Amino acid sequence: MDLKCIFSLAILMITLYALHWIGGLLKKCNYNQCPWGKAGLLNLVRIFYSFNPLRIKVGGSLQDQVVYGVGGVKNCPNFMKNEYNLFGFSQGYLPMERWDELNKFFNQTGVKVTFGLNALLGRNRSQIEKGLWVGDWQSQNARDFMKYTISKGYKVDSYEFGNQLSRAGMGASVEAEQYGKDILVLKNLVKELHREPKTQPKVLGPSGYYDVKWFNSFLKILGHDFVDGVTHHIYNLGPDPSYLNQVAQPIKLRFCESGGALHGGAKDLSPTFADGFWYLDQLRMASTYNHKAFCRQTLIGGNYALLNTTTSIPNPDYYGALLWHRLMGSTVLFVTQESNPNFRVYAHCTKKKPGISIIFINLSKDSSFNVTLSNYEHQSRNLRSTDVMKPNFEFRDSKDREEYHLAALARNIQGQIVLLNNVLMVPTETFDILTMEPKLVNASTPISIAAHSIVYVTIRDFQAPACA
Known part of the structure; x- marks a missing residue:
């Protein structure tokens, strides 16, 4: 079967x-x-x-x-x-x-x-x-x-x-x-x-x-x-x-x-x-x-x-699935993005508290996006893919966030070789999967999502009421 x-x-x-x-x-x-x-x-x-x-x-x-x-x-x-x-x-x-x-x-x-x-x-x-x-x-x-x-x-x-x-x-x-x-x-x-x-x-x-x-x-x-x-x-x-x-x-x-x-x-x-x-x-x-x-x-x-x-040997979807499994919790947070149909953004409470995990999917072959996270106090829930994400969460400190950037080798999206934070994901001779470590980035800097890439971001010090 x-x-x-x-x-x-x-x-x-x-x-x-x-x-x-x-x-x-x-x-x-x-x-x-x-x-x-x-x-x-x-x-x-x-x-x-x-x-x-x-x-x-x-x-x-x-x-x-x-x-x-x-x-x-x-x-x-x-x-x-x-x-x-x-x-x-x-x-x-x-x-x-x-x-x-x-x-x-x-x-x-x-x-x-x-x-x-x-x-x-x-x-x-x-x-x-x-x-x-x-x-x-x-x-x-x-x-x-x-x-x-x-x-x-x-x-x-x-x-x-x-x-x-x-x-x-x-x-x-x-x-x-x-x-x-x-x-x-x-x-x-x-x-x-x-x-x-x-x-x-x-x-x-x-x-x-x-x-x-x-x-x-x-x-x-x-x-x-x-x-x-x-x-x-x-x-x-x-x-x-x-x-x-x-x-x-x-x-x-x-x-x-x-x-x-x-x-x-x-x-x-x-x-x-x-x-x-x-x-x-x-x-x-x-x-x-x-x-x-x-x-x-x-x-x-x-x-x-x-x-x-x-x-x-794992195909590319394996790595995206494994990151989803490790990072995305069962509580879904509401985020909308209407300015570009090729840029899709979704947020969950993290699987391992505290914090939230976000996935950015860039379907565009030409355009990259920079997203800035910021705190705000009114109830509008919105995401502007050009430069600003304004979630309904409290942003406490400026700790490093965890980023996982998935991309195709040489930008060949019909290829089967995946890069995670620019590291080739190729199993060892004993079939061990390489450790999938995040890149730590200062939380005050914009998140950069390259063309034809998928990015997971976990922010431990974002305090969403739904994730308490």
């Missing part, structure tokens, strides 16, 4: 891609490219520790074709190419030996796990409407899988029901009423098998593209008691800043998955420095609308991975 990184403003979540965690060696290809390679996670312990606390989601495109090798299921072949089946693959199996291996890894790294269940078992393709699957969900295989998981003492934090099965689904969809009815079955199954409320896994869904009518029908059926988190997908990468703003409406839900571009990502963009302009802006948007988690497609596998699929 897919490796996806989920942020809850400070929490990373990752998802595994079905072809690989099941152990198959098939190629998943889109647009005449096969970027998944032999993506896997079992040798990436150090990366996981970097993002502690960490959540992992086991799920993705092929999860609704996975049968679990437990109970009455004895034969466990790998996925096979089959052009007549969903996504061009046959049904596949997850052997419990592989599930054991993964849980050994999960326990070693201390992650929390979200497992994406097959929500198409028991259904059939509609003879009337293309792409629609009909019939009741068959829960026995999921029951056997959960019982095995419980018997082994494995901890699953949450179950997500199906992948992209809402009305605007990819390849398959289920009517909202039927989906709602079946997720109630799942919720009751979880309650039955986990008698202690404190240890019951959460139930999430629908993990699909946002469709107003479908989502409203789904939520009306469920009410507020049977789903613990509403999740959806969005891929909104585009050529100008207006595409970044389009996410504002659907993102008012919970977030599940995004990778910018569909089907493995954009080969010449997703693994490059330029992708960070989209990625970090979307993390901010999710934060603003009080999302509990943001799921990045992917950690490893595909062009949109945080790690190179062949070498496991």
Whole structure:
């Protein structure tokens, strides 16, 4: 399944891609490219520790074709190419030996796990409407899988029901009423098998593209008691800043998955420095609308991975994600900037108090900006990108601030080499990530944001009432 990184403003979540965690060696290809390679996670312990606390989601495109090798299921072949089946693959199996291996890894790294269940078992393709699957969900295989998981003492934090099965689904969809009815079955199954409320896994869904009518029908059926988190997908990468703003409406839900571009990502963009302009802006948007988690497609596998699929060396977005994880707290501070659409500024309380952390994203290839921080006493909240930022905070002293300047080597934003404060970010031979130390700058001087750069700034002695 897919490796996806989920942020809850400070929490990373990752998802595994079905072809690989099941152990198959098939190629998943889109647009005449096969970027998944032999993506896997079992040798990436150090990366996981970097993002502690960490959540992992086991799920993705092929999860609704996975049968679990437990109970009455004895034969466990790998996925096979089959052009007549969903996504061009046959049904596949997850052997419990592989599930054991993964849980050994999960326990070693201390992650929390979200497992994406097959929500198409028991259904059939509609003879009337293309792409629609009909019939009741068959829960026995999921029951056997959960019982095995419980018997082994494995901890699953949450179950997500199906992948992209809402009305605007990819390849398959289920009517909202039927989906709602079946997720109630799942919720009751979880309650039955986990008698202690404190240890019951959460139930999430629908993990699909946002469709107003479908989502409203789904939520009306469920009410507020049977789903613990509403999740959806969005891929909104585009050529100008207006595409970044389009996410504002659907993102008012919970977030599940995004990778910018569909089907493995954009080969010449997703693994490059330029992708960070989209990625970090979307993390901010999710934060603003009080999302509990943001799921990045992917950690490893595909062009949109945080790690190179062949070498496991971090792609540029990894460094931006790690700084977000370390610096940006869960409280979002309101800042507006209207004078230049290519200059985007967002502020949070710092993850480690006291102070605030700000991220500046300069989409312009030609213009740099100097921003001066100053105290003021009236209630206007405004940012003038040309020269002055006037936040509604109290500025006490003139201590040094911490700055992290991310830029592409030789200003080649479609390259994969990142500079942090003019230092090349290249892992050591033992795969250790270089220490990401800030540059200390006198707080009374302007903050300089170069063209096509991303800058994090932490100011420990800014006293924002919301951060107390």
